[in-house]
Amino acid sequence: MKTQNRIVVPPHGVTITTLHLEREDAFNRTKFVVNVLHCKQPKPTKPLITDLVRERLRLHPSSPLYLSKFRIAGFNSRGFGLVYDRPEDAMKYELDHKLKRMGITAKTTHAGGRKKNCVKKIANVTKGKKRDAKIK
Secondary structure, eight states, rough: OOOEEEEEETTTEEEEEEEEEEETTTTTTTEEEEEEEEEEEEEOOOOHHHHHHHHHTOTTSOOOOEEEEEOSSSEEEEEEEEEEEEEHHHHHOOOHHHHHHHHHSSSOOOHHHHHHHHHHHHHHHHHHHHHHHHHH
């Protein structure tokens, strides 16, 4: 099923085209290709593209939208998108890193320096034990 929809947003100078809208009932999602034309404009940011796609497809703000594999060229960018019906469907079928990017699950933040130092301490203890064993 090939459909082509266009919307022109004058303030941004960006044209959004959705191609190949295809409904996957088994996964409760819709997949599509996004074509972004930005002639004589700097490359659009990912949040801008996300907002324009949400506006174009008339999506609810809580519906999960995942955009990936954007190839940004001189005036034309193309990417792939998935829209799930509900967040529960996305949690059932998608990987954890995609869920974090969609904003469905919370991103866990760890203290990187603290983790590194703990690993170093454990590694040094084991090295010390091995060294002591060789001396004896």
